Amino acid sequence: xxxxxxxxxxxxxxSERAQRRLTELESALGGLDAAGVVRAVxxxxxxxxxxxxxxxxxxxxxxxxxxxxxxxxxxxxxxxxPSMGWPGEKFQAGLDHLDVLETLAPLRMxxxxxxxxxxxxxxxxxxxxxxxxxxxxxxxxxIAVLPEAAGGHASxxxxxxxxxxxxxxxxxxxxxxxxxxxxxxxxxxxxxERPAIVVIGASLMLFPHDVAAVRxxxxxxGATLIYDASHVAGLIAGRRFQRPLADGAHxxxxxxxxxxxxxxxxxxxxxxxxxxxxxxxxxYPGLTAxxxxxxxxxxxxxxxxxxxTGPAYADACMAGATALAAALQASGFAVAAAExxxxxxxxxxxxxxxxxxxxxxxxxxxxxxxYLSGIGLPGQPPGEPMGGLRIGTQEVxxxxxxxxxxxxxxxxxxxxxxxxxxxxxxxxxxxALRASAGEGL
Numbered sequence: 001x002x003x004x005x006x007x008x009x010x011x012x013x014x015s016e017r018a019q020r021r022l023t024e025l026e027s028a029l030g031g032l033d034a035a036g037v038v039r040a041v042x043x044x045x046x047x048x049x050x051x052x053x054x055x056x057x058x059x060x061x062x063x064x065x066x067x068x069x070x071x072x073x074x075x076x077x078x079x080x081x082p083s084m085g086w087p088g089e090k091f092q093a094g095l096d097h098l099d100v101l102e103t104l105a106p107l108r109m110x111x112x113x114x115x116x117x118x119x120x121x122x123x124x125x126x127x128x129x130x131x132x133x134x135x136x137x138x139x140x141x142x143i144a145v146l147p148e149a150a151g152g153h154a155s156x157x158x159x160x161x162x163x164x165x166x167x168x169x170x171x172x173x174x175x176x177x178x179x180x181x182x183x184x185x186x187x188x189x190x191x192x193e194r195p196a197i198v199v200i201g202a203s204l205m206l207f208p209h210d211v212a213a214v215r216x217x218x219x220x221x222g223a224t225l226i227y228d229a230s231h232v233a234g235l236i237a238g239r240r241f242q243r244p245l246a247d248g249a250h251x252x253x254x255x256x257x258x259x260x261x262x263x264x265x266x267x268x269x270x271x272x273x274x275x276x277x278x279x280x281x282x283x284y285p286g287l288t289a290x291x292x293x294x295x296x297x298x299x300x301x302x303x304x305x306x307x308x309t310g311p312a313y314a315d316a317c318m319a320g321a322t323a324l325a326a327a328l329q330a331s332g333f334a335v336a337a338a339e340x341x342x343x344x345x346x347x348x349x350x351x352x353x354x355x356x357x358x359x360x361x362x363x364x365x366x367x368x369x370x371y372l373s374g375i376g377l378p379g380q381p382p383g384e385p386m387g388g389l390r391i392g393t394q395e396v397x398x399x400x401x402x403x404x405x406x407x408x409x410x411x412x413x414x415x416x417x418x419x420x421x422x423x424x425x426x427x428x429x430x431x432a433l434r435a436s437a438g439e440g441l
Contacts, residue, residue, distance in 0.1 A: 052371065055431050057401070057409060059372040061203070061231060061347060061392030064261045065399065067305055070298035074263060078294035084284075101296035108303035112237050112310075113229075113252060114245040115269035117276035119283050120256075120299060121291045125230045126154075128253040128266035130161040131287055133197065135278035136224045139166030141196040144189075144223070146181075147171040149376040151202025153228060170195065176379035179206055179337050183213050190221035201228030201244075201253075204375050204390055206336070206343040208242040215248030224275075226251045232345060234259030234394060237306040238314025241345055245271055251279070256295070259317065259346055259394040262302035263295045313441045316402060317346035320393035323403035324348055327410035332418050336377060336388060348391040349377060355417050358386035365389075367423035368416045369430035370409070400437035408433050 008014060008022035029040060052058055053065070066074070078098070084091045087099035109118035122128045137143065143162050146152035154160035158169045170193050173185035181200070190198070198218050200209050211227065218225045227244035233254040235241035244252050252269045256262040268283070270276050284291075306313070325342035328350060329335045335342050336349035343349075355361035358374020365372060374386035401409070412430055415421040 051369075055434055056369045056371050057412070057430055057434055058395045058399075059370060059391045059393070059409075060395070061373065061390050062255075062258055063392075064234075064257050064259065064395050066257075066261060066263065066298055067302065067398075069305065070262060070301045073297040073301055075294055075297065078297070079292045081293065082290040083293045084289055098293055098296075101293065101300065105296040105300040105303070108300050108307070109267050110269055112303045112307055113233070113254070113267070113269040114236075114243055114271075115252065116271045117269070117273065119268040119276070119279050120265070120296065121288055122266045122268070122283055123288075123292060124264070125228065125253055125255040125266045126161050127287055128268045129153075129155045129199070129226070129228065130165060131268060131279055131282040132224075132226055132251055132253060133162060133165040133167060134282040134286060135275070136226075137165065137167055137196040141167055142170060142193055143167045143197045143199065144170050144172050144193060144195040145199045146202050147174050147378075149380045149382070150174050150176070150179075150378045151204035151375070152199075153203050153230070156199045156228070167197075172198070172200075174378065179340060179378060181209065181214065183210060183217075186214065187217045187220060190217050190223060194221060195223045197226060198223045199226045199228055200249075201226075201230065201232070203231060204347055204349055204377075204388075205232050205345050206347055206349060207340065208344065209244075211242065211244050211247035211249055215250075224250050226253060228253050230255040231258055231347070231392070234261055234306070234310070235314045235317065235345060237303075238310030238312075240311065240314035240318065245269065251275060256299055256302070259392070260302065260306070261313075261394065261398060263298045265292070265295045265299065267299075309441065313397065314346075316441050317393050317397045318344065319403045320397050320401075320406055321346045321348050321391070324391065324393060324406040324409060327407040328413065330407075331410045331414040333410075333414070346393045346397075348393075349375065350389040350391065351377065351387065352389045353387050358388050358390075361389055361417055364423070365413060365416055368412065368426040369423075369434075370412060370416070396437075398440045399434075400440035401433070402438065405433065405437070 008019050010022050083098050105120045106118040145156035162169050173182035173189050175182045215225050227249035229252050256265045268279050321343050325335050325348045334351040352358045352361040362374050375388045375390035376386050377388040380387045415426050
Protein backbone atom coordinates (compact mmCIF):
# COMPACT_ATOMS: atom_id res chain seq x y z
CA UNK A 1 0.00 0.00 0.00
CA UNK A 2 1.33 3.46 -0.92
CA UNK A 3 1.25 5.64 2.19
CA UNK A 4 -0.09 9.18 2.17
CA UNK A 5 3.42 10.55 2.65
CA UNK A 6 4.77 8.47 -0.26
CA UNK A 7 2.16 9.51 -2.79
CA UNK A 8 3.35 10.71 -6.14
CA UNK A 9 3.56 14.44 -6.72
CA UNK A 10 2.96 13.90 -10.44
CA UNK A 11 -0.20 11.78 -10.17
CA UNK A 12 -1.34 11.06 -6.59
CA UNK A 13 -4.56 9.61 -8.04
CA UNK A 14 -2.72 6.88 -10.02
CA SER A 15 -2.81 3.14 -9.22
CA GLU A 16 -0.52 1.65 -6.58
CA ARG A 17 1.73 0.11 -9.25
CA ALA A 18 2.06 3.48 -10.99
CA GLN A 19 2.57 5.30 -7.67
CA ARG A 20 5.49 3.04 -6.78
CA ARG A 21 7.21 3.73 -10.09
CA LEU A 22 6.47 7.45 -9.99
CA THR A 23 7.69 7.97 -6.44
CA GLU A 24 10.87 6.03 -7.24
CA LEU A 25 11.55 8.30 -10.21
CA GLU A 26 10.57 11.47 -8.37
CA SER A 27 13.06 10.64 -5.63
CA ALA A 28 15.86 10.02 -8.14
CA LEU A 29 15.11 12.99 -10.40
CA GLY A 30 14.07 15.69 -7.96
CA GLY A 31 16.38 18.66 -7.47
CA LEU A 32 18.48 18.17 -10.62
CA ASP A 33 20.22 21.23 -12.02
CA ALA A 34 20.16 21.95 -15.77
CA ALA A 35 23.20 19.76 -16.44
CA GLY A 36 21.64 16.94 -14.45
CA VAL A 37 18.42 17.20 -16.44
CA VAL A 38 20.38 17.04 -19.70
CA ARG A 39 22.20 13.90 -18.50
CA ALA A 40 18.95 12.26 -17.34
CA VAL A 41 17.28 13.02 -20.66
CA UNK A 42 20.27 11.70 -22.65
CA UNK A 43 20.33 8.50 -20.60
CA UNK A 44 16.59 7.95 -21.06
CA UNK A 45 16.71 8.56 -24.80
CA UNK A 46 19.75 6.34 -25.21
CA UNK A 47 18.17 3.50 -23.28
CA UNK A 48 14.95 3.74 -25.25
CA UNK A 49 16.81 3.82 -28.57
CA UNK A 50 18.84 0.74 -27.67
CA UNK A 51 15.82 -1.21 -26.44
CA UNK A 52 13.48 -0.49 -29.33
CA UNK A 53 15.52 0.72 -32.30
CA UNK A 54 18.63 -1.43 -31.96
CA UNK A 55 18.17 -4.53 -29.79
CA UNK A 56 14.56 -5.49 -29.10
CA UNK A 57 11.94 -7.35 -31.12
CA UNK A 58 8.99 -4.97 -31.25
CA UNK A 59 5.66 -6.70 -31.76
CA UNK A 60 3.55 -3.95 -30.22
CA UNK A 61 0.55 -3.34 -32.47
CA UNK A 62 0.54 0.41 -31.86
CA UNK A 63 3.97 1.38 -33.12
CA UNK A 64 6.26 1.40 -36.15
CA UNK A 65 9.37 3.05 -37.52
CA UNK A 66 9.45 5.58 -40.32
CA UNK A 67 11.37 4.90 -43.51
CA UNK A 68 14.79 6.55 -43.97
CA UNK A 69 13.35 8.96 -46.57
CA UNK A 70 10.50 9.99 -44.27
CA UNK A 71 12.86 10.47 -41.32
CA UNK A 72 15.16 12.60 -43.47
CA UNK A 73 12.45 15.21 -44.10
CA UNK A 74 11.22 15.42 -40.50
CA UNK A 75 12.50 18.86 -39.48
CA UNK A 76 11.72 19.56 -35.83
CA UNK A 77 12.13 23.33 -36.28
CA UNK A 78 8.97 23.43 -38.41
CA UNK A 79 6.97 22.39 -35.34
CA UNK A 80 7.63 25.73 -33.66
CA UNK A 81 6.27 27.79 -36.57
CA PRO A 82 2.57 28.56 -36.11
CA SER A 83 0.43 27.94 -39.18
CA MET A 84 -3.21 28.92 -38.81
CA GLY A 85 -5.68 29.01 -41.67
CA TRP A 86 -5.72 27.89 -45.29
CA PRO A 87 -2.86 28.59 -47.71
CA GLY A 88 -3.38 32.06 -49.14
CA GLU A 89 -5.21 33.46 -46.07
CA LYS A 90 -3.13 32.61 -43.02
CA PHE A 91 -2.91 34.65 -39.85
CA GLN A 92 0.89 34.43 -40.16
CA ALA A 93 2.62 35.86 -43.23
CA GLY A 94 5.57 34.32 -45.05
CA LEU A 95 4.50 30.66 -44.86
CA ASP A 96 4.49 30.00 -48.59
CA HIS A 97 6.81 27.01 -48.18
CA LEU A 98 4.48 25.38 -45.65
CA ASP A 99 1.63 25.91 -48.11
CA VAL A 100 3.31 23.27 -50.27
CA LEU A 101 3.21 20.70 -47.43
CA GLU A 102 -0.34 21.63 -46.45
CA THR A 103 -1.49 20.96 -50.00
CA LEU A 104 0.67 17.96 -50.85
CA ALA A 105 -0.06 15.88 -47.74
CA PRO A 106 -3.89 15.89 -47.97
CA LEU A 107 -3.80 15.26 -51.72
CA ARG A 108 -1.54 12.21 -51.28
CA MET A 109 -3.49 10.88 -48.30
CA UNK A 110 -6.89 11.22 -49.98
CA UNK A 111 -5.73 9.44 -53.12
CA UNK A 112 -3.96 6.65 -51.24
CA UNK A 113 -6.91 5.89 -48.94
CA UNK A 114 -9.58 5.83 -51.68
CA UNK A 115 -11.06 9.22 -50.81
CA UNK A 116 -11.36 12.72 -52.25
CA UNK A 117 -10.74 14.84 -49.14
CA UNK A 118 -8.30 14.37 -46.26
CA UNK A 119 -7.97 16.35 -43.03
CA UNK A 120 -4.39 15.91 -41.79
CA UNK A 121 -3.89 18.58 -39.13
CA UNK A 122 -5.02 16.66 -36.06
CA UNK A 123 -2.41 15.24 -33.73
CA UNK A 124 -3.99 11.85 -32.93
CA UNK A 125 -6.72 9.47 -34.05
CA UNK A 126 -8.54 10.19 -30.78
CA UNK A 127 -8.80 13.83 -31.82
CA UNK A 128 -9.80 12.72 -35.32
CA UNK A 129 -12.64 10.70 -33.82
CA UNK A 130 -13.63 13.63 -31.61
CA UNK A 131 -13.72 15.89 -34.67
CA UNK A 132 -16.12 13.44 -36.32
CA UNK A 133 -18.29 13.21 -33.21
CA UNK A 134 -18.40 17.02 -33.15
CA UNK A 135 -19.26 17.20 -36.85
CA UNK A 136 -21.92 14.48 -36.94
CA UNK A 137 -23.55 14.40 -33.50
CA UNK A 138 -24.79 16.61 -30.69
CA UNK A 139 -24.42 16.04 -26.94
CA UNK A 140 -27.02 13.51 -25.87
CA UNK A 141 -27.04 11.68 -29.20
CA UNK A 142 -26.25 7.97 -29.32
CA ILE A 143 -23.10 6.40 -30.74
CA ALA A 144 -22.94 2.65 -31.43
CA VAL A 145 -19.48 1.06 -31.21
CA LEU A 146 -17.72 -2.27 -30.86
CA PRO A 147 -17.55 -3.63 -27.29
CA GLU A 148 -14.29 -2.95 -25.48
CA ALA A 149 -13.55 -6.69 -25.26
CA ALA A 150 -13.90 -6.85 -29.06
CA GLY A 151 -11.25 -4.16 -29.53
CA GLY A 152 -13.45 -1.07 -29.33
CA HIS A 153 -11.01 1.76 -28.68
CA ALA A 154 -11.21 4.02 -25.62
CA SER A 155 -11.95 6.98 -27.91
CA UNK A 156 -15.15 5.20 -29.01
CA UNK A 157 -16.38 4.72 -25.45
CA UNK A 158 -17.73 6.79 -22.58
CA UNK A 159 -14.37 7.11 -20.81
CA UNK A 160 -12.85 8.65 -23.93
CA UNK A 161 -13.74 11.12 -26.68
CA UNK A 162 -17.34 9.93 -27.01
CA UNK A 163 -17.91 10.77 -23.35
CA UNK A 164 -16.12 14.10 -23.72
CA UNK A 165 -18.60 14.95 -26.49
CA UNK A 166 -21.46 13.92 -24.19
CA UNK A 167 -22.66 11.03 -26.34
CA UNK A 168 -24.62 8.04 -25.11
CA UNK A 169 -22.60 4.92 -25.95
CA UNK A 170 -24.12 1.54 -26.81
CA UNK A 171 -22.28 -1.62 -27.83
CA UNK A 172 -22.98 -3.09 -31.25
CA UNK A 173 -24.22 -6.70 -31.22
CA UNK A 174 -21.16 -8.89 -31.53
CA UNK A 175 -20.48 -12.54 -32.29
CA UNK A 176 -17.54 -13.35 -29.99
CA UNK A 177 -16.98 -16.81 -31.46
CA UNK A 178 -16.86 -15.43 -34.99
CA UNK A 179 -14.80 -12.33 -34.11
CA UNK A 180 -17.36 -10.29 -36.07
CA UNK A 181 -20.34 -7.98 -35.78
CA UNK A 182 -23.59 -9.95 -35.40
CA UNK A 183 -25.24 -8.95 -38.67
CA UNK A 184 -28.41 -10.91 -37.98
CA UNK A 185 -29.13 -8.69 -34.97
CA UNK A 186 -27.66 -5.44 -36.30
CA UNK A 187 -30.59 -3.92 -38.28
CA UNK A 188 -33.12 -4.31 -35.47
CA UNK A 189 -30.55 -3.03 -32.95
CA UNK A 190 -29.92 0.15 -34.96
CA UNK A 191 -33.63 0.74 -35.53
CA UNK A 192 -34.18 0.52 -31.79
CA GLU A 193 -31.19 2.61 -30.62
CA ARG A 194 -31.21 5.19 -33.48
CA PRO A 195 -27.55 6.17 -33.19
CA ALA A 196 -26.33 9.29 -34.94
CA ILE A 197 -22.96 7.58 -35.50
CA VAL A 198 -21.80 3.98 -35.87
CA VAL A 199 -18.08 3.30 -35.43
CA ILE A 200 -16.38 0.11 -36.59
CA GLY A 201 -12.68 -0.72 -36.73
CA ALA A 202 -10.84 -1.83 -33.61
CA SER A 203 -7.62 -2.05 -31.65
CA LEU A 204 -7.55 -5.77 -32.45
CA MET A 205 -8.54 -6.54 -36.04
CA LEU A 206 -7.90 -10.13 -37.00
CA PHE A 207 -10.50 -10.12 -39.78
CA PRO A 208 -12.14 -7.45 -41.98
CA HIS A 209 -15.60 -6.05 -41.34
CA ASP A 210 -18.49 -6.52 -43.74
CA VAL A 211 -18.63 -2.77 -44.34
CA ALA A 212 -21.33 -2.95 -47.00
CA ALA A 213 -23.70 -4.79 -44.66
CA VAL A 214 -23.08 -2.30 -41.84
CA ARG A 215 -23.61 0.63 -44.23
CA UNK A 216 -26.95 -0.80 -45.38
CA UNK A 217 -28.11 -1.04 -41.77
CA UNK A 218 -26.83 2.48 -41.05
CA UNK A 219 -28.74 3.89 -44.03
CA UNK A 220 -31.95 2.35 -42.75
CA UNK A 221 -31.37 3.87 -39.30
CA GLY A 222 -30.07 7.24 -40.53
CA ALA A 223 -26.59 6.85 -39.00
CA THR A 224 -23.20 8.05 -40.24
CA LEU A 225 -20.72 5.18 -40.54
CA ILE A 226 -17.15 5.83 -39.40
CA TYR A 227 -14.44 3.23 -39.99
CA ASP A 228 -11.54 3.71 -37.56
CA ALA A 229 -8.62 2.30 -39.55
CA SER A 230 -5.95 3.28 -37.03
CA HIS A 231 -4.47 -0.21 -36.83
CA VAL A 232 -5.01 -1.40 -40.40
CA ALA A 233 -4.34 1.77 -42.42
CA GLY A 234 -1.08 0.37 -43.80
CA LEU A 235 -2.88 -2.69 -45.14
CA ILE A 236 -5.62 -0.55 -46.66
CA ALA A 237 -3.00 1.71 -48.25
CA GLY A 238 -1.50 -1.43 -49.79
CA ARG A 239 -4.90 -2.37 -51.28
CA ARG A 240 -5.12 -5.36 -48.96
CA PHE A 241 -7.44 -6.49 -46.16
CA GLN A 242 -10.37 -4.29 -47.28
CA ARG A 243 -11.29 -0.90 -48.79
CA PRO A 244 -13.63 0.79 -46.30
CA LEU A 245 -14.60 3.88 -48.30
CA ALA A 246 -15.16 1.89 -51.48
CA ASP A 247 -17.27 -0.57 -49.48
CA GLY A 248 -19.52 2.14 -48.05
CA ALA A 249 -18.05 3.83 -44.98
CA HIS A 250 -18.94 7.53 -44.93
CA UNK A 251 -15.67 8.50 -43.25
CA UNK A 252 -12.35 6.81 -42.47
CA UNK A 253 -10.29 7.93 -39.49
CA UNK A 254 -6.77 6.68 -38.87
CA UNK A 255 -3.48 6.97 -37.07
CA UNK A 256 -0.62 7.87 -39.39
CA UNK A 257 1.95 5.70 -37.64
CA UNK A 258 1.12 2.11 -36.51
CA UNK A 259 0.84 -0.05 -39.63
CA UNK A 260 0.88 3.06 -41.83
CA UNK A 261 4.45 3.78 -40.78
CA UNK A 262 4.41 7.58 -40.95
CA UNK A 263 4.84 10.24 -38.26
CA UNK A 264 2.62 10.35 -35.16
CA UNK A 265 -0.71 11.99 -35.93
CA UNK A 266 -3.99 11.36 -37.69
CA UNK A 267 -5.98 11.74 -40.87
CA UNK A 268 -9.69 11.81 -41.68
CA UNK A 269 -10.61 10.77 -45.22
CA UNK A 270 -13.96 10.86 -47.02
CA UNK A 271 -15.45 11.01 -50.50
CA UNK A 272 -18.25 13.36 -49.44
CA UNK A 273 -17.58 17.10 -49.76
CA UNK A 274 -20.27 18.13 -47.28
CA UNK A 275 -18.97 15.73 -44.62
CA UNK A 276 -15.41 16.86 -45.30
CA UNK A 277 -16.36 20.50 -44.76
CA UNK A 278 -18.02 19.71 -41.44
CA UNK A 279 -14.97 17.72 -40.30
CA UNK A 280 -12.67 20.55 -41.39
CA UNK A 281 -14.58 23.11 -39.32
CA UNK A 282 -14.42 20.81 -36.29
CA UNK A 283 -10.67 20.32 -36.76
CA TYR A 284 -9.94 24.03 -37.27
CA PRO A 285 -10.80 26.26 -35.55
CA GLY A 286 -12.73 23.79 -33.40
CA LEU A 287 -10.01 21.53 -31.99
CA THR A 288 -6.78 23.15 -33.16
CA ALA A 289 -5.22 26.56 -33.57
CA UNK A 290 -1.58 25.94 -34.34
CA UNK A 291 -0.59 22.33 -34.96
CA UNK A 292 2.60 20.36 -35.64
CA UNK A 293 3.21 21.16 -39.29
CA UNK A 294 6.51 19.24 -39.19
CA UNK A 295 4.42 16.05 -39.49
CA UNK A 296 3.28 16.87 -42.98
CA UNK A 297 6.56 16.37 -44.83
CA UNK A 298 7.17 12.79 -43.61
CA UNK A 299 3.45 12.07 -43.97
CA UNK A 300 3.51 13.06 -47.65
CA UNK A 301 6.66 11.01 -48.25
CA UNK A 302 5.21 7.96 -46.46
CA UNK A 303 2.01 8.18 -48.51
CA UNK A 304 4.02 8.44 -51.73
CA UNK A 305 6.15 5.44 -50.77
CA UNK A 306 3.13 3.32 -49.86
CA UNK A 307 1.54 4.13 -53.21
CA UNK A 308 4.51 2.31 -54.78
CA THR A 309 5.53 -0.32 -52.21
CA GLY A 310 2.37 -0.68 -50.13
CA PRO A 311 1.15 -3.96 -51.65
CA ALA A 312 4.45 -5.77 -50.99
CA TYR A 313 4.67 -4.31 -47.48
CA ALA A 314 1.09 -5.27 -46.62
CA ASP A 315 1.56 -8.79 -48.01
CA ALA A 316 4.71 -9.24 -45.92
CA CYS A 317 3.01 -8.00 -42.74
CA MET A 318 0.09 -10.38 -43.25
CA ALA A 319 2.32 -13.34 -44.15
CA GLY A 320 4.41 -12.66 -41.05
CA ALA A 321 1.32 -12.70 -38.85
CA THR A 322 0.11 -16.00 -40.27
CA ALA A 323 3.56 -17.56 -39.88
CA LEU A 324 3.87 -16.31 -36.31
CA ALA A 325 0.40 -17.56 -35.36
CA ALA A 326 1.22 -21.04 -36.71
CA ALA A 327 4.56 -21.10 -34.90
CA LEU A 328 3.02 -19.94 -31.62
CA GLN A 329 0.36 -22.62 -31.86
CA ALA A 330 3.03 -25.24 -32.54
CA SER A 331 5.02 -23.96 -29.53
CA GLY A 332 2.13 -24.58 -27.16
CA PHE A 333 0.33 -21.24 -27.07
CA ALA A 334 -3.45 -20.98 -27.40
CA VAL A 335 -3.77 -18.64 -30.38
CA ALA A 336 -7.15 -16.93 -30.60
CA ALA A 337 -9.49 -17.65 -33.53
CA ALA A 338 -7.69 -20.86 -34.42
CA GLU A 339 -10.84 -22.33 -35.95
CA UNK A 340 -11.05 -19.30 -38.25
CA UNK A 341 -7.43 -19.48 -39.38
CA UNK A 342 -6.04 -17.18 -36.65
CA UNK A 343 -5.86 -13.98 -38.71
CA UNK A 344 -6.08 -12.40 -42.15
CA UNK A 345 -4.43 -9.15 -41.03
CA UNK A 346 -1.08 -8.26 -39.43
CA UNK A 347 -2.51 -8.86 -35.94
CA UNK A 348 -2.31 -12.04 -33.86
CA UNK A 349 -3.98 -12.60 -30.48
CA UNK A 350 -2.84 -15.13 -27.88
CA UNK A 351 -4.80 -16.24 -24.83
CA UNK A 352 -2.82 -15.23 -21.74
CA UNK A 353 -4.77 -16.37 -18.67
CA UNK A 354 -2.23 -19.16 -18.12
CA UNK A 355 0.49 -16.51 -17.72
CA UNK A 356 -1.33 -14.25 -15.27
CA UNK A 357 -3.15 -12.22 -17.91
CA UNK A 358 -2.03 -10.07 -20.80
CA UNK A 359 -0.35 -7.33 -18.79
CA UNK A 360 1.73 -9.72 -16.68
CA UNK A 361 2.70 -11.75 -19.73
CA UNK A 362 3.76 -8.60 -21.60
CA UNK A 363 6.00 -7.58 -18.72
CA UNK A 364 7.62 -11.02 -18.68
CA UNK A 365 8.30 -10.81 -22.42
CA UNK A 366 9.70 -7.28 -22.11
CA UNK A 367 12.27 -8.54 -19.61
CA UNK A 368 13.54 -10.79 -22.42
CA UNK A 369 13.58 -7.99 -25.01
CA UNK A 370 10.25 -8.73 -26.74
CA TYR A 371 7.80 -5.86 -26.64
CA LEU A 372 4.01 -6.10 -27.07
CA SER A 373 0.88 -5.47 -25.00
CA GLY A 374 -2.07 -7.09 -23.33
CA ILE A 375 -5.59 -6.83 -24.76
CA GLY A 376 -9.08 -7.95 -23.90
CA LEU A 377 -10.54 -10.76 -25.96
CA PRO A 378 -14.10 -11.14 -27.27
CA GLY A 379 -16.31 -12.96 -24.79
CA GLN A 380 -14.23 -11.87 -21.81
CA PRO A 381 -16.46 -10.76 -18.89
CA PRO A 382 -16.48 -6.99 -18.30
CA GLY A 383 -14.10 -5.71 -15.65
CA GLU A 384 -11.71 -8.66 -15.77
CA PRO A 385 -7.97 -8.14 -16.43
CA MET A 386 -6.92 -8.32 -20.06
CA GLY A 387 -7.04 -11.96 -21.08
CA GLY A 388 -4.91 -11.81 -24.20
CA LEU A 389 -1.68 -10.70 -25.81
CA ARG A 390 -1.90 -8.52 -28.93
CA ILE A 391 0.81 -8.86 -31.55
CA GLY A 392 1.47 -6.75 -34.64
CA THR A 393 4.04 -7.62 -37.30
CA GLN A 394 4.36 -4.22 -38.98
CA GLU A 395 7.57 -3.06 -37.30
CA VAL A 396 9.46 -6.35 -37.50
CA UNK A 397 8.51 -6.47 -41.19
CA UNK A 398 10.01 -3.03 -41.74
CA UNK A 399 13.11 -4.06 -39.81
CA UNK A 400 13.71 -7.21 -41.86
CA UNK A 401 12.29 -10.04 -39.74
CA UNK A 402 10.17 -11.82 -42.33
CA UNK A 403 7.90 -14.87 -42.10
CA UNK A 404 10.89 -17.25 -42.08
CA UNK A 405 12.06 -15.75 -38.76
CA UNK A 406 8.72 -16.06 -36.98
CA UNK A 407 9.36 -19.61 -35.64
CA UNK A 408 12.44 -18.21 -33.88
CA UNK A 409 10.34 -15.39 -32.39
CA UNK A 410 7.74 -17.91 -31.20
CA UNK A 411 10.48 -20.01 -29.61
CA UNK A 412 11.77 -17.03 -27.62
CA UNK A 413 8.25 -16.26 -26.42
CA UNK A 414 7.72 -19.90 -25.41
CA UNK A 415 10.98 -19.95 -23.47
CA UNK A 416 9.91 -16.87 -21.52
CA UNK A 417 6.26 -17.72 -20.88
CA UNK A 418 5.69 -21.46 -21.22
CA UNK A 419 9.08 -22.77 -20.05
CA UNK A 420 9.66 -19.92 -17.60
CA UNK A 421 13.33 -19.40 -18.45
CA UNK A 422 15.27 -16.61 -16.80
CA UNK A 423 14.93 -13.53 -19.06
CA UNK A 424 18.64 -12.87 -18.58
CA UNK A 425 19.36 -16.15 -20.42
CA UNK A 426 16.86 -15.46 -23.17
CA UNK A 427 17.73 -11.85 -23.86
CA UNK A 428 21.07 -12.52 -25.64
CA UNK A 429 19.24 -14.76 -28.09
CA UNK A 430 16.68 -12.02 -28.65
CA UNK A 431 19.47 -9.59 -29.46
CA ALA A 432 21.09 -12.11 -31.80
CA LEU A 433 17.85 -12.67 -33.70
CA ARG A 434 17.32 -8.93 -34.05
CA ALA A 435 20.90 -8.50 -35.28
CA SER A 436 20.35 -11.21 -37.91
CA ALA A 437 17.47 -9.32 -39.57
CA GLY A 438 17.69 -8.90 -43.31
CA GLU A 439 16.62 -5.97 -45.45
CA GLY A 440 13.26 -4.58 -44.36
CA LEU A 441 10.34 -3.15 -46.34
